[in-house]
Amino acid sequence: AxxxxxxxKTALDGIKTEDNAxxxxxxxxxxxxYSPVLKRQLEHVVGDLVVTPRTRDEVVRTLAEAHRLGVPVTPRGSGTGNYGQAMPLSGGVILNLAEMRNITRIAPGRVTCEPGAILSDIDAATRAHSGQELRMHPSTYATASIGGFIAGGSGGIGSINWGGLRDLGNILSVEVVTMEAAPRVLRLTGADLAKVTHAYGTNGIITEVEMPLTAAYPWVDVIVGFDDFAEAARFGNALGEQDGLLTKLITPIAAPIPQRYFLRHKRFLPDGKSIVLVMVADHAKDAFNLFLRRFSKAEVLFDASQIPEQDREGLPVNNELSWNHTTLRALRVDPAITYLQVLYPFPHQLDLVTKIHARFGDEVMGHLEFVRFDGKITCFGLPLVRFTTEPRLDEIIRIHEDMGAPIFNPHRYTLEEGGMKQTDALQLAFKREADPQGLLNPGKMVAWDDPAFDFATGKTYLYPSLAATL
Ligand code: FAD
Structure with a gap:
């Protein structure tokens, strides 16, 4: 090796480790x-040792010893990311933060907790304490950790009110440990938060976070049906624009996705209906019913508040049909399905959705998530794609971009290629400071490994340890 x-392993005596293959x-x-491309590239990736710290001091000790011995360290929360973010491309230590999950402080508008705390556990605690909840969470609410969400996620249920996770104010502070001979414990706030948020743990280990909270209400799941997807999208957009009508999720999904892949809901989903999944505050239900009347063709297919609990048993909640759970349900039925992440820029989002879906027909099936970005209601897409070949997938991406809809490519494991195809100078500079040996999650930041890499060529960056095996 x-x-x-x-x-x-010897040096970490007293800290929980696991080397069973x-x-x-x-x-x-x-x-x-989730991605046929990443599946091909990353299938064989494996670490050497799982280290499960229980305290910040154990994190500090692990990083100091790994630094001394030159062992790479890849952090892991719950491992629900879908770009291979938490996969150890150079082997070494998998730093499993799942057992650091204490929720240490709850106050009006804020919660402090350890990185391994599960999102739904945080909400259960803040609800019980003072009727508060996190502003937003991914659809992996029941399993994902808050540290993994901050380091690898982007937004989700709640983004219709609060925008993306990295918008100003959506994270209050984080504590990070650096990977040096004597690791430092730093508290980042304000502009410094951007150094480590969505950096895939390449430049520090998050050991504590402070998140803002909002009022928690009972949320009612409703599914509304439409004869065509464009009308469903129009409804979603207009619902998002209702300033006084509180929703937490607005998700239009084109037929035949619901009928084919939402198997447990089958009895509620007539053939041919495109749907909109909605989570609406129970106090806003009256207003929602009034709003529905403006759409003469809208048909309520499912309303959890009207169905006795025993008849809802075994039905997934709307949040587990939305965001990347839509993809998950499709993949379970049809392994040849994959997906894209599309931005339909304001103010042309509805036109773009219609044009793009007309262009592809059944090869790209519509799935939108309405969000509030910079104060404006628009939509983000997670369309399902019938996968044939990698060149065709690249072509579908190119056509979207040519038509004016940027893609955040979910078939790439590096920060740059999955995002804006440019280096985040702040994150790179912080890596120089916090991980001078380049031992944290190697291979995920192109700028660190290959500063001359030219994204304009359209070629995929291949980390050397992977290139050897392909
Ligand atoms: P992991 O997968 O364990 O880690 C994510 C990244 O963070 C990795 O790079 C890891 O190295 C790094 N990391 C983890 N912990 C730390 C730490 N303490 N310090 C530094 N780095 C760390 N994402 C969304 O944003 N919105 C969604 O709606 C959404 N829906 C999803 C639905 C499904 C079905 C699936 C499979 C995924 C979905 N995701 C979504 C992606 C993912 O579930 C979320 O981003 C989730 O929050 C990741 O949390 P995790 O604990 O599983 O992180």
């Missing part, structure tokens, strides 16, 4: 297999 794992393999994977 390039480094001495046995020596590291099957268990290490299990913790070396996330939901990368």
């Amino acid at each position: 390039r480094y001495d794992i046995a020596a590291l 099957a268990l290490v393999k299990q913790k070396s994977r996330d939901f990368f297999w």
Whole structure:
């Protein structure tokens, strides 16, 4: 090996470690297999040792020893990311933060907790404490950690009111530990938060976070049906624009996705209907019913408040039909399905959705998530794609971009290629400071490995340890 794992294990005496091959393999994977491209590239990736710290001091000790021995460290929350973010491309340590999950302080408008705290556990605690909840969460609410969400996620249920996770004010502070001979513990706030948010853990380990809270209400799941997708999208947009009508989720999904893939809801989903999944505050239900009357063709297919609890048993909640759970349900039925992440820029979002879906027909099936971005209601797309070949997938991406809809490519494992195809100078500078040996989550920041890499060529960056195996 390039480094001495046995020596590291000895040095970490007293800290929980695991080197059983099957268990290490299990913790070396996330939901990368969502992408046929990443599945091909990352299938064989495996770490050497899982280290499960229980305190910040154990994180500090682990990073100091791994630094001394030159062992790479890849952090992991719950491993639900779907770009291979948490996969150890250079082997080494998987730093499993799942057991650091204490919720340490709840106050009006804020909660402080450890990085491994599960999002739904945070909400359960803040609701019980003072009727508050997180502003937003991914559809992996029941399993994802807050540290993983901050380091690898982007937004989700609640983004219709609060925008994206990295919008100003949506994270209050984080504590990070650096990877140096003597790791430092830094508290980042304000403009410094951008150094580590959505940096895939390449430049520091998050050991504590402070998040803003909002009022928690009972949310009612409703599914509204339409004869065509464009009308469903128009309804979603108009509902998002209702300033006084509180919703938490507005998700138009084109037929035949619901009928084919939302198997447990089958009895509620007539053939041919495109749908809009809605989570509406129970106090806004009256206003919602009034709003519905403006859409003469809207038909309520499902209203959780009208269905006795025993008849809803076994039905997934709307949030587990939305965002990337839509893709998950499709993949379970049809493994040849994959997806894209599309931005339909304001103010032409509805036109663009219609034009693009007309262009592709059944090859690209519509799925929108309405969000509030910079104060404006618009939509983000997670369309399902019938996968044939990688060149065709690239072509579909190119056509979207040519038509004016930028793609955040979910078939790439690097920060740059999954995002804006440019280096985040702040994150790169912080990596120089916090991880001078380049040992944190190697291979995920192109700018670190290959500063001369030219994104304009359209070529995929291939980390050397992967290139050897392909
Ligand atoms: P992991 O996958 O464990 O880690 C994510 C990244 O963060 C990795 O790069 C990891 O190295 C790094 N990391 C983890 N913990 C730390 C730490 N303490 N310090 C530094 N770095 C760390 N995402 C969304 O944003 N919105 C969605 O709606 C959404 N829906 C999803 C639906 C499905 C079905 C699936 C499979 C995924 C979805 N995702 C979504 C992606 C993912 O679930 C979320 O981003 C989730 O919050 C990740 O949390 P995790 O604990 O699983 O993180």
